[in-house]
Amino acid sequence: MSTPCLLPPIPPINPIKKISPTRFIELKSCYLKGVWGSNNYPPLLPASPHAIIGKVIHEIMEYVGKGNLEINESSESFDEKWNSCIKREETKLTNSWFEKHLTPLSTSVKNYDEKKELCRLTVESSFKYKNQNIVKYKPSVPIKCELWLRTHDKICVGKADCVKVSDSFVEIVDYKSTETVDPKKLKEYSIQLKLYCALYHETYGTWPSSLKVMLINNKQIEVRFTKEECENLLKDTKKTFFEVNDIISTVSETKNLMSKLASPSPEACHFCDFRPVCTPYWEERKSSPKELWPSDLKGKLVRKKPWGKKRVYIEVEMENKEMVKVVDLLPERHPALEILNYEIAIFSLNKNKKNPRIFHEGQLTVVYLTP
Ligand code: SF4
Missing domain, CATH: 2.40.50.140 (Nucleic acid-binding proteins)
Structure with missing residues (x-):
């Protein structure tokens, strides 16, 4: 019998070295999930094809934002970029024993063609056509994409999708690959953007003037903020970092440490790739069987x-x-x-x-x- 399907041992739990806005949200739902993620422990459950296509769309939007994509009437460049991203993701899936059945993505992703066309439309709307010549996207203000931001102590770090900078104006934009966003998700995105805002201030000494979530259909959602709430979020992020590492350094026995770090709940565990090795998850679902567990x-x-x-x-x-x-x-x-x-x-x-x-x-x- 082939053995990749043998459940691996419980992964080591090491202190986290830094904390990003995304990781902060994850740690807030469960310290253990955030620590294993931060320790780069490989996922034990398949990625959803929907999330994979979201990643591809996100990458293409960033690519366009950087001005790296040229396009002509036949949209050849878009297709080229799309196909290369899809191929890369499909190669990764093929190499995974529990994900290879998800290829081709055109079959496993619901409404694949629709998603691709929506992405193409978003890309095209970023271009101006002049007599059918190839035109490269020229942003009206300088744009920095995938901009690394960090606190002076290098504990909190993050890569902002897109930052538009002029003499009197700084706008941080976070790309999302969906057409709509529910209030709960929007709250998460707002926390992330506010943290990027505080990180931008720490890195460059200037407060951004605008924070936006940009959806795949070009819809933009303005996130209102105050400097104080951004600063408080950053403080909370650092507090979480030290709290988590304190627990890891003071509790030596693995089972005990897992219990101290884990916050099993249907909501947190549903989207967690570490369920197969998480003892607190199995214990909690046994003690509260009526909950809507995965x-x-x-x-x-x-x-x-x-x-x-x-x-x-x-x-x-x-x-x-x-x-x-x-x-x-x-x-x-x-x-x-x-x-x-x-x-x-x-x-x-x-x-x-x-x-x-x-x-x-x-x-x-x-x-x-x-x-
Ligand atoms: S399965 Fe649940 S309790 Fe365990 S690490 Fe994941 S989210 Fe935390």
Whole structure:
């Protein structure tokens, strides 16, 4: 049996070296998630194709912002850039045992063509055509893209997507690859932008005058701020940095340290790639089973049978001896199902609406053999 599907050991927990606005938000939801992310521990669950395409769109928007993309009527340059980004992401997916089924992205991403065209329109609207000649985007004010900002002590660092600078005006723009943004997300984006604002002030000694979130459809959302709230956020970020590292340096036993750092909740854990190795997550969901936890389960694989022509279904005996069924599984995606009577853990299943003991394979479902 191939073994990449064997659950890896609990990763080491090392002090964090710096903290970015994005990491700050992550640490606020769960210290343990933020620390493992900061320690560059590789994700144990697949990236969502939606997030991957978002990354590509974000990269292209930044590229355009820098004035690096030339375009003509046939949009050849856009297609070239798009295809090279997609190819790079697909190569990464192909090299991952639990993500290779997500290629090609044109199939796994919902409304792929629509997203691509929306991105093309955004790019095109950034250009001015003159007699069908190739025109390069010329920003009306100097623009700095992917600008690194940091505090003097180098503890808080961040890379701003785009900063427009003139003699009397500094605007920080954060690109987002969606067409809309819900209030909760907007709150997160606002915190990030306010932190960039404070970091810009620390780096250059000037306060920005405007903060904006720019969506894929060119919609801009102004984020209002005061210098005081930006400064307070920066203080809070540093406080979090020291607090986290204090816990790491004072608690030596790993299990204990994990419990001290973890804040398991359906909301935080749902988007966490470290669920497979997170003991506090499993403990918490056991103690509050009525919460809306991610559709994961653990147990012994007791039966595997065909499900239609190409798929299989399995029966799993849970710790409490309850039997559950997982149907519609593509066996080539799940090497862990090759041998019966092994303990397995299955992540990101789809629930059956009628029967709570039946689950379906989802796009991001992964099965690990648990030692
Ligand atoms: S699974 Fe939950 S508790 Fe564990 S690290 Fe992730 S967010 Fe934190």
